Amino acid sequence: MESRRRTGARYEELAAEYLEEKGYVILERNFRCRSGEIDLIARIQDQIVFVEVKYRSGNGKGSPEEAVDRRKQRTISRCALFYLTRHPDVEQQVRFDVIAISDMEIRHYEHAFEYID
Incomplete structure (x- = not known):
């Protein structure tokens, strides 16, 4: 069985x-700080995009999108603030943004949530 991290x-990576196929430039992968981690940090045109990637193999634990709850959004927001400082x-x-992957289908939600303090 493949490890969760792998x-x-x-x-x-997917x-x-x-x-990248959509024109984004990946600036960081797995950016870590004391508050947590951001999966991808990218740039497109005049925007810096903090991206949470969620995968689910089935709906037993809910959809990947549902996993990016308020607590996770706060963690990402705090890491983003640290990155910007x-x-x-x-x-x-x-x-x-949130990228949800299930059954090899990719759903990209731009502006998925606002900064949470």
Whole structure:
């Protein structure tokens, strides 16, 4: 059985490839700070995009989108703020996206949520 971390890495790579095909530039993968982790940080045009990638093999635990709850959004928001303080030169607009993967179908939700303090 494949480890959860290895499975996650495989689907994060799939999400990164999907974004790159759409013109995004991947800036960071698995950005970590004390608050948690952001799966992908990308740039497209004048926006920095913080991306949470979720995979589910079935609906037994709900859809991948449902896993990005308010608590997870707060964690991502705090990591994004930390990233931005570490990169004061970033002047682009910021948004939070979710990429949900199930049964090899990719659903990309742009502006999936707002910053949560």
